Every structure is written in C-alpha cells, then in structure tokens.
Amino acid sequence: MERVTPRTLSGFMELLPEQQAKMEIMREALRNSYALFGFTPLDTAAIQSAEVLLAKGSGETEKQIYRFMKGDNDLALRFDLTVPLAKYVAANYGKLTFPFRRYQIGKAWRGERAQRGRFREFYQADIDIIGDGSLDSMNDAEIPAVICHSFRSLGLSRFTIRFNNRKVLNGFFAMLGIEGASAGEAMRTIDKIEKIGRDKTLILLINDCNMTETLANELLDFISFEGTTAQKIEMLEGRCGVNTLYDEGVAELRRMTECLPSFGVEATNFMLDLTIARGLDYYTGMVYETIMTDYPEIGSVCSGGRYDNLAEYYTDKKLPGVGISIGLSRLFYVLDEQGLLNEAVQSAPADVLIVPMTEDLPYAAAVATVYRAKGLRTQIYTEQKKFKQKLSYADKLSIPFVVLIGEDEIKSDSVSVKNMVTGEQTLMSAEQSATFISEALEPAYNEKIIREKI
Amino acid sequence: MERVTPRTLSGFMELLPEQQAKMEIMREALRNSYALFGFTPLDTAAIQSAEVLLAKGSGETEKQIYRFMKGDNDLALRFDLTVPLAKYVAANYGKLTFPFRRYQIGKAWRGERAQRGRFREFYQADIDIIGDGSLDSMNDAEIPAVICHSFRSLGLSRFTIRFNNRKVLNGFFAMLGIEGASAGEAMRTIDKIEKIGRDKTLILLINDCNMTETLANELLDFISFEGTTAQKIEMLEGRCGVNTLYDEGVAELRRMTECLPSFGVEATNFMLDLTIARGLDYYTGMVYETIMTDYPEIGSVCSGGRYDNLAEYYTDKKLPGVGISIGLSRLFYVLDEQGLLNEAVQSAPADVLIVPMTEDLPYAAAVATVYRAKGLRTQIYTEQKKFKQKLSYADKLSIPFVVLIGEDEIKSDSVSVKNMVTGEQTLMSAEQSATFISEALEPAYNEKIIREKI
Numbered sequence: 001m002e003r004v005t006p007r008t009l010s011g012f013m014e015l016l017p018e019q020q021a022k023m024e025i026m027r028e029a030l031r032n033s034y035a036l037f038g039f040t041p042l043d044t045a046a047i048q049s050a051e052v053l054l055a056k057g058s059g060e061t062e063k064q065i066y067r068f069m070k071g072d073n074d075l076a077l078r079f080d081l082t083v084p085l086a087k088y089v090a091a092n093y094g095k096l097t098f099p100f101r102r103y104q105i106g107k108a109w110r111g112e113r114a115q116r117g118r119f120r121e122f123y124q125a126d127i128d129i130i131g132d133g134s135l136d137s138m139n140d141a142e143i144p145a146v147i148c149h150s151f152r153s154l155g156l157s158r159f160t161i162r163f164n165n166r167k168v169l170n171g172f173f174a175m176l177g178i179e180g181a182s183a184g185e186a187m188r189t190i191d192k193i194e195k196i197g198r199d200k201t202l203i204l205l206i207n208d209c210n211m212t213e214t215l216a217n218e219l220l221d222f223i224s225f226e227g228t229t230a231q232k233i234e235m236l237e238g239r240c241g242v243n244t245l246y247d248e249g250v251a252e253l254r255r256m257t258e259c260l261p262s263f264g265v266e267a268t269n270f271m272l273d274l275t276i277a278r279g280l281d282y283y284t285g286m287v288y289e290t291i292m293t294d295y296p297e298i299g300s301v302c303s304g305g306r307y308d309n310l311a312e313y314y315t316d317k318k319l320p321g322v323g324i325s326i327g328l329s330r331l332f333y334v335l336d337e338q339g340l341l342n343e344a345v346q347s348a349p350a351d352v353l354i355v356p357m358t359e360d361l362p363y364a365a366a367v368a369t370v371y372r373a374k375g376l377r378t379q380i381y382t383e384q385k386k387f388k389q390k391l392s393y394a395d396k397l398s399i400p401f402v403v404l405i406g407e408d409e410i411k412s413d414s415v416s417v418k419n420m421v422t423g424e425q426t427l428m429s430a431e432q433s434a435t436f437i438s439e440a441l442e443p444a445y446n447e448k449i450i451r452e453k454i
Numbered sequence: 455m456e457r458v459t460p461r462t463l464s465g466f467m468e469l470l471p472e473q474q475a476k477m478e479i480m481r482e483a484l485r486n487s488y489a490l491f492g493f494t495p496l497d498t499a500a501i502q503s504a505e506v507l508l509a510k511g512s513g514e515t516e517k518q519i520y521r522f523m524k525g526d527n528d529l530a531l532r533f534d535l536t537v538p539l540a541k542y543v544a545a546n547y548g549k550l551t552f553p554f555r556r557y558q559i560g561k562a563w564r565g566e567r568a569q570r571g572r573f574r575e576f577y578q579a580d581i582d583i584i585g586d587g588s589l590d591s592m593n594d595a596e597i598p599a600v601i602c603h604s605f606r607s608l609g610l611s612r613f614t615i616r617f618n619n620r621k622v623l624n625g626f627f628a629m630l631g632i633e634g635a636s637a638g639e640a641m642r643t644i645d646k647i648e649k650i651g652r653d654k655t656l657i658l659l660i661n662d663c664n665m666t667e668t669l670a671n672e673l674l675d676f677i678s679f680e681g682t683t684a685q686k687i688e689m690l691e692g693r694c695g696v697n698t699l700y701d702e703g704v705a706e707l708r709r710m711t712e713c714l715p716s717f718g719v720e721a722t723n724f725m726l727d728l729t730i731a732r733g734l735d736y737y738t739g740m741v742y743e744t745i746m747t748d749y750p751e752i753g754s755v756c757s758g759g760r761y762d763n764l765a766e767y768y769t770d771k772k773l774p775g776v777g778i779s780i781g782l783s784r785l786f787y788v789l790d791e792q793g794l795l796n797e798a799v800q801s802a803p804a805d806v807l808i809v810p811m812t813e814d815l816p817y818a819a820a821v822a823t824v825y826r827a828k829g830l831r832t833q834i835y836t837e838q839k840k841f842k843q844k845l846s847y848a849d850k851l852s853i854p855f856v857v858l859i860g861e862d863e864i865k866s867d868s869v870s871v872k873n874m875v876t877g878e879q880t881l882m883s884a885e886q887s888a889t890f891i892s893e894a895l896e897p898a899y900n901e902k903i904i905r906e907k908i
Contacts, residue, residue, distance in 0.1 A: 004509040006544035006768035009527070012499040014542060016549055017556070024495045036826045038833030040803035041478045045466040045575055046500065046561060047520070047531075055458040066501070066529075068522030070565050073463070075520075077501075088468060090460035095470055097850045099837065101803060102471070107500060111524050121499055131837070138815055138836035145819075149826070255815070262819035264827075314460035349494035349555060361592055361709070365599075365716035372490045372603070373718075379492030382592035383553065383585070396551045 011112070011120035013329055018398070021347035023332055025449045026154060027105055030125045030326065033150040034103035037142065039127050042102040044084035046109075050076040052087050055313035064110040077109040081126045082310075082323070089130055090314035098132035099139065105328065117333045128323030130310055135320045140286040140306050141256035143324055144270050145263035147290055147302050150326070155342060155448025158293040159301075161265075162273040165253050165286050166305070168236060169277060171246025172222060175239070176215055184281065185209045190223055191277040198224065223274040229257055232272045252286060284308045288324055294454065298334050302326045335450060342451035346444045348398040350379040352437055354415075355390050357406035364405050367415055367430045374434040376441075394420055400444070401437050465566070465574035467783055472852070475801035477786055479903045480608060481559055484579045484780065487604040488557035491596070493581050496556040498538035500563075504530040506541050509767035518564040531563040535580045535779070536764075543584055544768035552586035553593065559782065571787045582777030584764055589774045594740040594760050595710035597778055598724050599717035601744055601756050604780070609796060609902025612747035613755075615719075616727040619707050619740050620759070622690060623731060625700025626676060629693070630669055638735065639663045644677055645731040652678065677728040683711055686726045706740060738762045742778055748908065752788050756780045789904060796905035800898045802852040804833040806891055808869075809844050811860035818859050821869055821884045828888040830895075848874055854898070855891050 008014050015023060031041070050067050053076045067076040078084050081104045089100060105125040112118055127146060129139045144161045151159050166187075173183040186209045193201045198220055205216035225235050236250045253272060260270055278287040285306030292298055304324030311319050335341050352371055356364040364380050371378040379399070381390050394402045404416040409427070417433045418425045419440070428436065462468050469477060485495070504521050507530045521530040532538050535558045543554065559579040566572055581600060583593045598615045605613050620641075627637040640663045647655045652674055659670035679689050690704045707726060714724055732741040739760030746752055758778030765773050789795050806825055810818040818834050825832040833853070835844050848856045858870040863881070871887045872879045873894070882890065 001766060003769065004505055004767055006506065006541040006765070007503060008499060008541075008545060009501065009503060009529070012501065014498055014545075016546060017494045017496065017554075020495055020497055023497070035831050036829070038804035038807075038831050040471045041474055042471065043474055043477070044468055045462060047463065047466065047563065047575055049461060049463060051458055052460065066522065066524055068520065070520060075463070087460040087462075091462060091468075092470060097847060100471075101833065109501065121501055134837070136836040136838065138834065141815070142819075142834065145823075259816050259819045262816040262823060264823045311460070312455060313458055315457065350492035353492075361595070362713050362716040365596075365713045369599075369716060369718045375490070377489050377492050379555065380592065380596065382590040383588070384590065393551060 009120070011114035011118070013119050013121065013333075017349065018347045019336070019341075021349070022341050022345060022449055025345055025347070026328065026332060027123075027125075029153045029449065030105060030150055030328070031103070033146065033153045034105075034125075034127055036149065037101075037127075037146045039101045039103035039146075042085070042088070042104045043106065044078065044081070044088055044104065046077055046107065047075050048078055048084060048087070050074040052314075053078060053083055056083070064112055066109050066111055079110050080108050081106060081124050081325070082128070085126075085128060085130075086311040086319075087314055089319060090311040090317070093315065093317060098130065099135055100130045101127070102130075103127045117330055117337070119329045119333075122330065123328035125326040125328045126323060128310075128321050130319050130321040133318050133320075135322065137252045137255060137285070138259070140252065140322045141259045142263065143286070143288060143304070143322060144256070144260055145265055147288065147324060148263070148265045148269050151290070151302070153448070155450035156292065156452065157269075158452055158454065159269060160291050160293060161270045161302075162276055162289045162291060163253075163256070163270065163286060164272065164274055164276040165249035166277065166283055167245045167249025167285055168253065168274070169223075169249075171243040171249055172219075172239075175243050175246060176219060178209070178211070178215070178219075182209050182211075186211070186219070187277045188279055190219070190275055191279055193220075193223070193275045225274060229267075229270065229272040232274065233257060249285065256286070278303065278305055282307050286322065294452075295334070295338060301331050301334075340450050340452065342447050342449055344444060344451070345447045345449055346441065348400065350377045350397070350399050351441055352376050352378045352401045352403055353394040353397075353399045354378060354380045354403045354405065356380065356382060357387075357404060358410065360405075360410055363410050367403065367405065370430045371434050371437075374438060376434060376437055391418075391420075400441065403433065463574070465568035465572070467573055467575065467787075471803065472801045473790070473795075475803070476795050476799060476903055479799055479801070480782065480786060481577075481579075483607045483903065484559060484604055484782070485557070487600065487607045488559075488579075488581055490603065491555075491581075491600045493555045493557040496539070496542070496558045497560065498532065498535070498542055498558065500531055500561065501529050502532055502538060502541070504528040506768075507532060507537055510537070518566055520563050520565055533564050534562050535560060535578050536582070536777070539580075539582060539584075540765040540773075541768055543773060544765040544771070547769065547771060552584060553589055554584045555581070556584075557581045571784055571791070573783045573787075576784065577782035579780040579782045580777060582764075582775050584773050584775040587772050587774075589776065591706045591709060591739070592713070594706065594776045595713045596717065597740070597742060597758070597776060598710070598714055599719055601742065601778060602717070602719045602723050605744070605756070607902070609904035610746065610906065611723075612906055612908065613723060614745050614747060615724045615756075616730050616743045616745060617707075617710070617724065617740060618726065618728055618730040619703035620731065620737055621699045621703025621739055622707065622728070623677075623703075625697040625703055626673075626693075629697050629700060630673060632663070632665070632669070632673075636663050636665075640665070640673070641731045642733055644673070644729055645733055647674075647677070647729045679728060683721075683724065683726040686728065687711060703739070710740070732757065732759055736761050740776065748906075749788070749792060755785050755788075794904050794906065796901055796903055798898060798901045798905070799903055800895065800901070802854065804831045804851070804853050805895055806830050806832045806855045806857055807848045807851075807853045808832060808834045808857045808859065810834065810836060811841075811858060812864065814859075814864055817864050821857065821859065824884045825888050825891075828892060830888060830891060845872075845874075854895065857887065 283305035287305035289300035290302035737759035741759035743754035744756035
C-alpha cells in the first residue's frame, strides 16, 4: 500500500498526552473562573460567511484569514472570537438579556507566518459584557477581579494587571490642544514608550504628531508620573474640572481602584499605568494589560478594554461592552518554554491501573467499578505481557497506583495496592483501597497548573 | 454605515445561552465519564493537509469535505475525529505508550445537504483504545461499560447497547460456504433487516448475494434467533468447533457478557443482536450500537467497534483498536426536539445576582467575593434601572437568588436574600447566605441533563 506521511502542518499545535492533560487543566480552571463571575458559555460557529467576518474589512486580517468557496458560498474560518460574538449578539438581539455576559474558550485561525510561539490554529479564552445602549462602569471595575481570579486559579500570583483609561488620555490630549488625527497618532505613539524609551518617544511626538518639544514633554511628564496607584489618581484628580471626558475617566479609575480590594485583588496585582493606550482605535475607556512579573519580555498575557460599539457593522443598536482575551495557546507555549508548568499536577491518564493476574476478569471489573464510583480514573491492564512490562506501562504513564489481583487477593476478597513512587504494597479491601488511593491523590489534585519558581 | 446582515449559515449550530449551558453540561458529563475509564484527552488540529485526510480516498467523503488552498498548501477541515487520530498515532508512535486510550470531544465538518438534525459543523465525542500489534479483547468488553456510564451520567437509563461480533458473522458465513465478495455483500444486506424486514432481506440475499433460498433462510434463522443474551450465546456455542474465527468471536462475546454485570451494566441495558453488522468494512470484531428504548426511530446514538488497522494509510505498524463515537450535536438536537432536556438543571448564567441599592459598591464587591470563594456563580447588577427591571433581569435569566444590599443591610453587616421562586426574603450575614444559597441549589446541581418521561 502506498502510504501518506502522517505530518502535522507547521503552526498547528498537537500536544502529546501529558501536555494535553495540562492544557485541559488550564482550560478547566479558566472555565471555572469565568463561570464564577457569572459569564455564560457561548459557542459560535468556526465557519462563518466571509462577508460577515470581513464586514469591518481590515486589510491585515484579510490576508491572514482562511477563506474558501463551498458551492456558491464564500466562507471563512473565524480569526478571533469577537467578530462572531458581535454577529451573534446582533442576530439574537431580541432573544438576549442585557447586560449579556459570555465567555468563550475556542479556536480561531490565522494564516500568519509560522514562528515560535505563534500558531495558525490557536485557542482564545475571552469574556465580554455587552450592554444594550449603555453599560455601567462597575462592569469595567470587575474585569481586573476576573483576571486576578483566573491567573490565581492557574497558580500564578506574580503578575500585574496594568490599566489605564482612554478617556483620561483623550481628555488630557484635548486639554493640551491635541485633537483629531493628531490625538490618534499620539495615542499610538505613547503606547510605544515602554519599548523604545522616553527619548525616542519624544522625537516621534515632535516629528509624527506635530508637537512642540514643550508640549511633548508635558505629555510625557504626565504619563510618566511616578507613584503608587493612589498617588497617580490623586495627581489626576488635581487636574479635574477642565475637560468632562477627562473627569469621567478619572472617576472611573477611582471607582475601580476603590472596588478592587473588596474584589480580593491584592495591591501587588494591579497598577495604574498611564502609558498604556492599547493600539486599537476600538477601545474608548478602561484598557487592561497583564504582565507576568518575572517575564515582562513575554508581553501582555491578558488584554482588553471598554468599547462603545460591539456590532456596528451588523446593527444600528448601540452595544457598548468591555472584555478581555487570553491567548491560551500562546500562554501555554510560553509557560512550557519557561518551565512553569507544574510537574506535580495529575496529568496521567488514570489514577489507578488494575492488573489482573488470573483469568477472573469479572473480579477485576468489579474492583474497577468500585473505584470509578468513587471518582477514581481507572484502567484495567490485560495485555499478554510479562509482569515487569505491565508495571512499566504504569510507570511510563505516571499512573500513581497499581492494583494487583491474584489468587490470594480473590480468595481473601481484597486487592494489593502498590504505590508506584514508594514501591510500598498493601493488602486491603477494594472499598478501603478506594479511600486510601483517593486520599493519597488529594495533594496532586490540589496542585495548580503553574508552579512559580520564586 | 453600510451594514452586513448578521446571519448564521444553514447547518451551523449557534445555541442561545440557556441551551448552550445545557450543551456544556452534556459535554462535561461525557468528559468525566470518559476520564473515569482512563481515557486521556486529545486535541487534534481542525485543519489538516488534504493529502493526509484523504489518504483513504473515499469518494463520498471527498465531496463533503471543506477543502481549500492557502498559499501552496492544499488543506482541509477534519470530517471526523478518527482520521486525525490515525495520523496522530502514526506520527507520534515512538512517543506514545500502548494501549493508547484517548477521548476527544471536538468539532468536525461535512458540507452535507443541510437537513433537520444534520449539521455541517458538529461535535463528536469519541473514545478509542489503540494497541501496538495486538489488543486484548478485554478492552472490547469494557466498551459497553463506558457507554452505559456515559448515558447514565447524562440521566438516560432507558437505552439498549446492542452488540454483535463480526468474527461470528464472518465465521458463520464461511461455515455456510459464503466467502469473499459474497460475504461482504451478505454483511451489508443483513444489516438492513431491522429496517426492511425479513422477507425483503431474504429476496436481497437470494438476488444480490447469489444464495439459494435454503441457505438464505438458514442465515436468517441464525441471526434472528430469539432469546436472552445468555440463550443466544448458548446457541452460538452449540455450533463451535468448526470454524476458528467463529469460535474466537463466540469466546469474545462470552467474555464480554460475563464481565458486564461486574462493570455495573444492568441486564436491561445490553443485548446481543446477531443482526447488527455495521456497514463499514473497517470493523473486524465486536460492533456496538446504542438505541434509546423509547425512541428507536432516532437510530443509534452511540456506535463503534473493533478494527484491525487504525493507521494503515500512514504506517506499516499494525495498530488494532476499538472505539465508539457519540454524535453529540445530533444527540443534543434530538433530545431537545423530544423534550428530554431537563429544565431543572442549572442553566442560568449565575446562582446569585447581587443588587446594590446604594453607592457603596465595595460592600457589594466584598459580598460577591465571599460568594465566589464558596463556589457560587455571582453577578453584580449596577445598571441604572428601576428596581422592578433589576428583578426582571434575574427573572428572565432564571437566576434563582437575588441579594439586595441597601443601607440597612450595610449598617447591620448583612444582606437580604430573595428566593426568586418563592419570593421569600431573609436577612442574614454574607457568610450565612452563601451556605444558605449553596444548600438550596444542591438539588438543581444534582439534576442530570436528560429527564426521561417515563
């Protein structure tokens, strides 16, 4: 028979079982965090009409998108989870209750040039809260709480949610007399300050945004103001009373920072950063980025913000919202690369391997049934192999317990439980052994998927 | 602005939130069942090389597949979960430990003619056990136990797993002198007996399979033998000793039926049915179908069987396996259509809606944090609406508890818990209310997603 090489395309992630188990633990932790904050799961179609996906018509997206004809239909794969959400909300407007809080953890596709840590098929884990006509800013204030809970449930505590408010920036631009296209250009320029430094940003502001050196320096002094979040807000409040938009933004920042401690967000986990603008024109209010404290070079692992119009390409309804997105495949990749995936989590395919040593398989099956009823993930190994190979199977898969069932065990209505780490072997009843194994595994099941090095 | 109609393509399922929540409950139940039987989660790429997916080169598949070029790459979307599994196992052969037990719950795509209950983008929920060179028949014997556990965890008890063994059929054909192409034709023909009846099957066997009427009747008498599973096996054993393949198949059937009670599979949930052949040539041993007792017209909701060569198009390694597949999107659709989805499951986006009646939002945030720490899915409602509309929000979303926080509550460091079903309102501390609500919701969380009518 002529054979086809079983290759996986470049840029497509197919993990080995142990890694996949860890990815599942991450997905489950995020599902649970998002659900705790009252977000409902949503699942939009992967294939959409190309016309729908490209309604916004961005040039860069159009190049990357997987687009194809099927019969007369011009189709495409979703390239993010936001555009299909916008379509969904517009299409089901009359059937939804607002504010509509949804999460979606799903794949999206972009035919980018493949490079390390960039995938053409990748998971995103998004939440959004969509209002009908308006959306109270308390929703924005809650977003860092969701981010914080999500990362802590993954096991990460050393991270900073950096936030800012575009109303403050735009209002301040207006106060400086920078408006229209210059304001947009200035927004994109100051976003670069962390990467390129103050001096180069100054030059860009002067050359590209037509600012005088004095004006540019005033802006840079403003966004570079050093201090705690509380001190920064105090500084911001000192300039209130001139521009309404600015005042609104400052009020939102105060409202949020007042709530964060009550939401359980530790002071070390959030920081007002006036240099953050987020490139997209899309955002209009609060913006968020999340940096892993010990790995700033990775960049933001969870970003988002407030926007005014989710679905303007599909409906005349005004649907403001606030949302964030975790690039899950990329996050998994960098965690793995940095050695931060916790080896102690339970990533084996089973908790117990039952090895029958006689032909009495119903006995083994009955023991398996006891274990499964107690929530233990159980395999029975019956391949015709030598005893050593049977143990080696458990070993290779890191299955922590092997249960041996020979004639003696059957006669005494018991099992022999072998701890694969210590080698210790104990005879007990099936019921007893289920409890014994469950208790022994509890620490592993309480482990979180990220283990920080510090 | 020119707007695009926000349409969802025909044949693509995008559920409303309440339905989606129910679908998620189904997916979670299946994940848990599969995991309990020691299957590890796998996630293959949705996009594969067309050459890989079409290695087998079936004409019907080729017409349905979504295939497209991206740059120089001839790509396609997976049309099932088995072909990507075969590729994965062949590609990672050296890194996997066999038997390799994996589950995958994921989407597949087929551009079929759209019709009720048939989707172009659909979930399948598959398990497979792959051996290296050989695979003990105890694995096949465990499959009905997984099916049984899965459906019972969904809430279905009125179902029958019908099974048969192709070795018995092929062996019996040989005993009757039916071999080669005629045997294949006979296999496909007897598979139709349930649909078309004995008389028409007899005619087909005579006309299409070149059997004499006597021979055809002998075959039909054999497969139509009436009795319990035990009686059928006894009948089968009466014919042993002539054909090795037949004898093997009968031994496998006995081994399995002996184990099923120990696996907790009730006698009402399984039945040897000698008329079942499963159309595909692919299967070589045990075959399984699952029928909902009260809805036989729906056909099999979970099917599969034993095969000899998973990955023969990619590797010369012999990789026998056994697996089953649940067509999840279709199952969800028919359950919904038949009114079998349980309205009592917790499909609301939240367990509690906190409604602050003052501007003291940190207090509300702190209460939310207490609830979330106790595992209660919690929303805070702060939109500028009338009190009635706030309650109506909870009502529309079926959020079972509203927690009111006014000045009195804040003064007394407490909350007012309103049961949205009874209307009853109680003042208590936040901690107390968390326990109170959790306990009240326990029955809903113990509900299963299917509620049988009988």
